[in-house]
Amino acid sequence: MSLSICVIGAGIIAQHHLKAIKEITSTQLLAVADTDSDKAMNVAAKNEVKGYTSYKEMIVKETPDLVIITLPHFLHKEAALFSAKEGCHILLEKPMALTSAECHEILRCVKDNGVKLMVAHTQHYLAENITAKEYIETHDLGPLLMVNDSRFVPYFNPDRPKWFLEKRKAGGGIFMNLGTHSIDKIQWLTNSAFTFVKANLYYPTAILQTDVEGSGTVYLETSTGVPVTISMSGFSVVPTQRTEFIFEEGIVKVEIGKGVFITKEGKYTALKVQELPDPFVLQLKDMIRTIHGDQDSNGNYAKLLVRTIERIYESNDQNKGLTMNNDHL
Ligand SMILES: NC(=O)c1ccc[n+]([C@@H]2O[C@H](COP(=O)([O-])OP(=O)(O)OC[C@H]3O[C@@H](n4cnc5c(N)ncnc54)[C@H](O)[C@@H]3O)[C@@H](O)[C@H]2O)c1
Structure with a gap:
């Protein structure tokens, strides 16, 4: 039926x-x-x-x-x-x-x-992420040392629906909207949740009519103590969606739209990205x-992502690092 x-x-x-x-x-x-x-x-x-x-x-x-x-x-x-x-x-x-x-x-x-x-959570259906996840799970790369994520996108373009620029309607700016994808991707590819958050966000209120953040860097730690940075800018950028998983035995670099790259003898080599149906x-x-x-259902997981974003805003407002207690979720 x-x-x-x-x-x-x-x-x-x-x-x-x-x-x-x-x-x-x-x-x-x-x-x-x-x-x-x-x-x-x-x-x-x-x-x-x-x-x-x-x-x-x-x-x-x-x-x-x-x-x-x-x-x-x-x-x-x-x-x-x-x-x-x-x-x-x-x-x-x-x-x-x-x-x-x-x-x-x-x-x-x-x-x-x-x-x-x-x-x-569309990240789970992108061919680059699926390819990287399979590679990480089937290769012994040693301990994961750190993760660096960069997402650059012109966020304040005139064609963006206006509600995205109002905190009351969007809940926040580039981190609420696109940071959710980065947090999801990193948690999913590393099979972990974040337990510590320290955020430094920039609000372009002096130059634009908005009360949401347009850029920032967030430092997080996973439950196993792996340090992670997520840097986002919504200003004059070359669009970029790159995540580097840095292991003791090599780096796995995921660039949406470009491919998945691993290190071999001091150089990046491209992995074959799977051909998949539309995400x-x-x-x-x-x-x-x-x-x-x-x-x-992924409802509890989705709630955890919203909680992490909440902690990012709280950390920025209080100008200090905050722990994440995920027990109540
Ligand atoms: N998964 C992804 O990769 C991805 C990408 C883009 C957007 N999104 C998400 O999709 C959602 C929508 O984003 P969008 O970019 O399509 O925004 P949009 O503004 O283009 O679409 C929202 C639509 O809702 C309509 N609307 C507003 N109030 C309504 C109401 N009460 N009843 C019926 N319709 C109403 C608006 O007129 C508009 O057409 C957001 O949650 C956004 O974060 C997800």
Whole structure:
């Protein structure tokens, strides 16, 4: 039987989810909703389904098996709670919500209503990351000494939706939005969680109309004491997405869009990166596995990522290093 899906939000990332639905024959798109009625109707027409301006009306009328929530961050909680109460499984865009307390509410509601939740942590479906993870897990590289992650992207371009630049709606800036990916990638590839955070963030309030951070460096330590730096800049940069895993016996360098490189005799050698389907297709297939009970929900993990981001902001505000107590998660 095919899985019926409604998409909530018809913005930038929704287009990738809609394409994935088309590619998986066991799924069927019923409708899309967006408060911007032009967007809702255009995207609906392009996908030959009904468009709504109210996602609540769409869910009640269409009764989908699954909703894909692609809304601004401050709306993730309310849309997830409404969907769960209506009995829909949920694929929720990252970050899971604005705070770990909101994540907790979502997890409780999902459990109470017997539906499945997966948060869209797309890093797990990128060919470079999968190739690097397999290499690290199948080669004896000695102890992991450190990890350096750099993410540079022009963050304040005019085409970025405005809500990303308001803390109330986005929860934060480049770290909330893209730092989530770096933290996820490093935790996943090193099979660890962070236990210490010290952040130094820069807010471009003097030059731009925004109250979110636009760059910064964060120092973290994993539960086994491995030091990690994540440096992000959203200003005049050459776009870069690079993570170096530095082991005693060599370096594994992952550069999204460029490849995976290992050190041999003092030089970098490229690994063959696997050819994989579109990450959004792989992600939706994992959501289907989660619904069928063949895979655990990643909700607690997604909450941990939000908690780490929270600690980053707290560390910057208090100008001191903070421990992460993950026991309560
Ligand atoms: N996984 C990834 O790699 C990735 C990449 C980009 C964005 N994202 C995430 O996807 C989400 C959406 O980001 P985006 O870039 O598509 O933003 P966007 O602004 O392009 O899309 C959000 C859409 O939601 C609509 N909207 C706002 N309020 C609404 C409401 N109450 N009901 C219905 N529609 C409403 C807006 O009109 C807009 O079209 C965010 O959580 C973002 O972090 C994830």
